[in-house]
Amino acid sequence: MAGGVSCFECPVRDRTLCRALDSKHLTEVENLRLPEQALTRGSILVTEGGPSNQYLTIKRGWVMTYSTLPDGRRQIHSFDSRGALIGRMVGAEDPSPYAVEALTDIVACALPRQQADKLFLRAPKMALELARAMNRKQEHAYELLMSVGRRTARERVAHLLLDLYRQICASLDAARPDQPIALPLTQQHIADALGLTSVHVSRTLTQLRKEGLVSLHHQRLDLLDVAALTAVASGDR
Amino acid sequence: MAGGVSCFECPVRDRTLCRALDSKHLTEVENLRLPEQALTRGSILVTEGGPSNQYLTIKRGWVMTYSTLPDGRRQIHSFDSRGALIGRMVGAEDPSPYAVEALTDIVACALPRQQADKLFLRAPKMALELARAMNRKQEHAYELLMSVGRRTARERVAHLLLDLYRQICASLDAARPDQPIALPLTQQHIADALGLTSVHVSRTLTQLRKEGLVSLHHQRLDLLDVAALTAVASGDR
DNA sequence: CGAGCAATTGAAATGGGTCAAGACGTGTGG
DNA sequence: CCACACGTCTTGACCCATTTCAATTGCTCG
16 A cells, blocks of 8 residues: 555545445555655646646545636636546547646545556446546536536526535535535636636626625635525526 | 347447457347437437436437527537447436437437446446547537637637537548538537527638638538638637 | 528627726735 | 735726627528
């Protein structure tokens, strides 16, 4: 075992590829994995145009995936936390079309890609979980695409906050209910995910606050009226 | 074997999950698959809110994947042709968040989901191909997201046409070069994929035509100046 | 030949962007 | 412990890319 607790005690195991693995295969994973990675906020896990030669599982903290255009315009594709998998399968040797960056200090578990791919052939449950993980990310991207393509700014913001809230609650072990929750994003991040300007995100949030739907200050998010917010996100009112 | 040619003669096999399968497993697929599906243009393969209890491989024709909002706004997530895989893995019993519809008459190969999932555990190469297919779709969604979120209308149209052209050429067995190619889309489809109005797509295409970059009439597409178009798509000029 | 959908074009409206100035917070170094 | 510097957020005024509305033309197919 290479740094950190054993895979058998892994606190995020049932959210990862290793879910439902028998002990023989879990031992193989344990032998394969690299020392646990601890990285600070702002670290780049994958460079745009660089390689992606590991599978990374986020054990603690938040990361984001994004691409940029030559002139600096940025699109954030996804925010990920506990249990999320980072890593390309197609053209993994080729330049990555997107970057992955730590939004907070993080801890991650790394598997070298080539050997992991071989392991997946011996552990088909892992391969199938991998497919599920990829499918989940695909569908999540479709959801965001719907927002960015067809929703108004107000609807987009409402939808994203609901989505993040759900994601955060799901990543908590104890389902802690109505406290404000930590959201390590600036309004610029929200803007870059939603295809808006940070100025307009600010205006939109101000309005939602005035209507008593959300509270968001100093990276603390609280949804004050989930039903109303859901209505806003769906285009009613 | 259930309708159509044997899997061993399948003309799209090397673009699908069955790529690189040994004959034992390929026989299993052959026994599992349902009669070949032939569907007419406009057929709904998956309903929004309905189930997704099959894996479908497109053998001929085009389909699109999209979602709609209660008031009818539509976002198209992807256009797919020869070799593409349709099917959900996560919450496949739950209502599908998107629909899949045939853009042309199509022929597809269907595998029942539950039994296919069991087969994947016996044929890990298939499971890994499945993961790759899902990853490919995820990354393709990210590309579109970048367009819709951060590119201008002009850049979006240029980028999509390049992308479709590439996709079409790749799906051709013989790499036929500089003929105009069939593109079974209306401007409304393009608009709904790019988060624009069909009116504005029309204006944008007219301009690109005037500049001699593309030709697109009656569902025939020809890229007259790929280099210039690429420059437009990247935000230069 | 007519019906109906797709595409085009013009004119006017608008949601969200841009530019700019100021307030607020927070971590840092003196 | 204070003050300053820097990043983030807010707010106002103006602008413009895209939408909306509307009318016309052109295809295609029955």
